[in-house]
Amino acid sequence: MNEFWQTLISRRSDLMSAIWQHIQISLVSLLIAMAIGIPLALLVVRHHRAANVLTQITGVFQTIPSLALLGLLIPIVGIGTVPAVIALVVYALLPIFTGTLTGLTGIDPSLEEAADAFGMTRTEKLIRVEFPLAMPTLIAGIRQALVMIIGTATLAALIGAGGLGDFILLGIDRNNNSMTLIGAIASALLAIVFSGIIFILQKSKLRYAVATLALIILVPSGIGIYNAVQPAPQTITIAGKMGSEPDILINMYKDMIHQVDPRDKVVLKPNFGQTVFLFNALKSQQIDIYPEFTGTVLESLVKPTKKQKEIGTPPTQLYQYAKNDLSQQFHMTYLKPMDYNNTYAVVIKKSYADAHNIKTIADLQKVEGNLLGGFDLEFLDRTDGYKGLQSKYGLNFKTQSMDPDLRYEAINSGKINLTDGYSTDSQIRQYRLVALQDNRQLFPTYQGAPLMNTTFANKNPKIIVALNKLAGHISERDMQEMNYEVNVKQQSAASVAKHYLTTHHLLGGAR
Missing domain, CATH: 3.40.190.10 (Periplasmic binding protein-like II)
Known part of the structure; x- marks a missing residue:
């Protein structure tokens, strides 16, 4: 607990910056999703077949894995805030669209007939009757979308968009549970606070609810949009x-x-x-x-x-x-290039290597049936990775994919007994592991150097x-x-x- 509070105090300025970034990304995404989802619902409210098709489409959007979507967006719109916002808008469309649609289609037909009897135009009926009656359901959809956006926005850190995901990723990478907890708790608290505010607005009078909700969304969103479009000084990224x-x-x-x-x-x-x-x-x-x-x-x-x-x-x-x-x-x-060779390594516990007299990768054949490898996806798919272990060393053992930041924790806790690493990894020293000798020269030389476009x-x-x-x-x-x-x-x-x-x-x- 002391470490948690020390980390929180020492990183408080970074945390406040990350929270503000997170709020801006989330509310800009929500605003755009509302600008798309609500008009779409109004457009198809009296066309049941079109409404069903759009409901299915927005539902499919939510099934797209977030990392896959970000990966697809990078070649098109680049990195940073833009692809993050696009991805979040995609995920927020379903609750906003269905919330608006449900609110409008759930109105008592007798009230619609009364409005028609008073001679209201389509626009007058929408503003004075339908929207006020549909507002609780519509705001509930907005509330659900915002909570979802705030939780998913932590992934924006993967593509350089900042936010509380920076704390979570950095904590996982550095094995610093305090940083991971700070990022996760802050994200959860943001979701609770904004969900609570919108819940209160649901119970308020319509004009006050709409005005307050607009203020909450538009002010941070406006600042975020302004920062995104204003001319930026030339930078080196x-x-x-x-x-x-x-x-x-x-x-x-x-x-x-x-x-x-x-x-x-x-x-x-x-x-x-x-x-x-x-x-x-x-x-x-x-x-x-x-x-x-x-x-x-x-x-x-x-x-x-x-x-x-x-x-x-x-x-x-x-x-x-x-x-x-x-x-x-x-x-x-x-x-x-620099001097060091940060080549791939096959890593096991030193105690396991000593017990079975394993010094080289080829020696793993002695215990092949007992091996469970935990590798990142890149190593599993590379010819100089697990595929190479199969072809060059004749090894074929059980494997499972895992995040590269978690594999050393997994081998240290005994959940796996073999993993991939790099020759310069600090965890080899930290957890008393051993990098096996690549006696058949599977792994090529890995010398690092800066890479850039020629222009x-x-x-x-x-x-x-x-x-x-x-x-x-x-x-x-x-x-x-x-x-x-x-x-x-x-x-x-x-x-x-x-x-x-x-x-x-x-x-x-x-x-």
Whole structure:
């Protein structure tokens, strides 16, 4: 509990910023969903067949997995607030549309006939009779939609839109339960508070309810929309994959860029997600730079030749293959790589390895029938992942997919006995694990380097010079220690990155 309160106090400014971002995203989404859902219901209220079709369509929208929808939107509208809002609007349409439709179709026919007898026009009847009578059901639909939006908006953090999801993802990544709880509790409290306010409005007089609801929605939404459309200063956006290591690297990039030009505005997007999210965002110029690894380039991003996959190819040659292919196939510039090789590793508990005399991946054949592997989806689908373990090592054991941030917790608690990792992971040291020797050379070399579009590189030669100063630096031991400081000692990635750059004389007087 002490750790929870200390984290809450130390992160209070970040929390307030995240709450405000969360409210803006949620209310902008709600406003747009209302602007679509309510008119649609009015349009089809007297056309039962069309109403049924639209109800089915909005119902189908809610069955689309949120991560899949975000992944589909990134190549079209990029990253950040826009795809997050689109996804949230899609999910909010059903309760708003059906709430409005149910409210309007549930009106006593005798009241409709009385309005007609008084000679009211269609518009007059709608405003003076139908809407007031339908309002409780309509507001109930809005209330349900808003609660759903606030809960789902935590996923916006996966695509750099901010909000309370940043706290949850960061907590999971750093094994910091306090941060995860703070994000989850704050999101739940927001949903309860806004649900309570709308519930009270349901019981209020119509004009006061409508005026208050409009105020609650329009003020934050207006600010959010204004911030989204106003001309923004030119910025350099640097994104990183999930985990402490990409977070450290992008903070290094930021410091190196600021050293050559302190006027540059650098925006970091940590914990951005899987490789495909970042690569698509880079192709669509929604981000400018992200750290990528030679093995990932050759195995997942480009179309390499058989020669490039030959066993024993020197790391320098692999990098050159990756650099040339990225340039030719995608018009991207791949800068010089760092020293360490952050290759894949098959990881088991040291106690399990000692008990069964397992030192290499091939030795797993002794216990193949007892293995349960927990791998992230990317490893399961890669030829240099589980598929490679099957083809090159002849291994075929039970597996289950899991979030990369949870796999080490799972192996430590005994829920699985085998997982994928990286050679620089701090958890190998933290949980007394062992990375098995890849005696048949399944995993290629993974040297990291900044990746960017060539147009960006040509416009920013100073940035190229600055980032190339990292080439040849950072050993595997250095990187594992920095990961340990962030994940276990709970130091910030920014301070760890700056400390390394300063102590290795890469950052200093020129700034």
